[in-house]
Amino acid sequence: MNKTNVNHTFFIDKIEKLDFCGKEIYSLKGGxxxxxxxxxxxxxxxxxxxxxxxxxxxxxxxxxDVTNYHK
Ligand SMILES: [Zn+2]
Structure with missing residues (x-):
């Protein structure tokens, strides 16, 4: 079987510092x-x-599904 090499690039739009039960954690938002x-x-x-x-x-x-999507 051929194996397809798929490349993903992740990006971060926002980093938010949060307090989680007295500990500092970070929330990352992106795509x-x-x-x-x-x-x-x-x-x-x-x-x-x-x-x-x-x-x-x-x-x-x-x-x-495709037919309905393209109506
Ligand atoms: Zn089958």
Whole structure:
């Protein structure tokens, strides 16, 4: 199986000093940025959206969600 290398960059917008039962702690607020990466199609024998019941159900759910999102 190919392994995709995904790089994340974390950033901090705000550092807040807090008192926690007499001890000094810090609260960090921020987010994460993920650099775009190539999607690798994986093959699993017997699992296709047209011949596996579970895959078919997942495919229908995703297709419905995407269709509704783009209405
Ligand atoms: Zn399946």
């Amino acid at each position: 994460r940025y993920t650099q775009p990466y190539d999607i690798v199609k994986l093959e699993y024998q017997g699992h296709k959206h047209f011949d596996c019941v579970s895959c078919k159900s997942n495919y229908a759910t995703v297709l419905k």
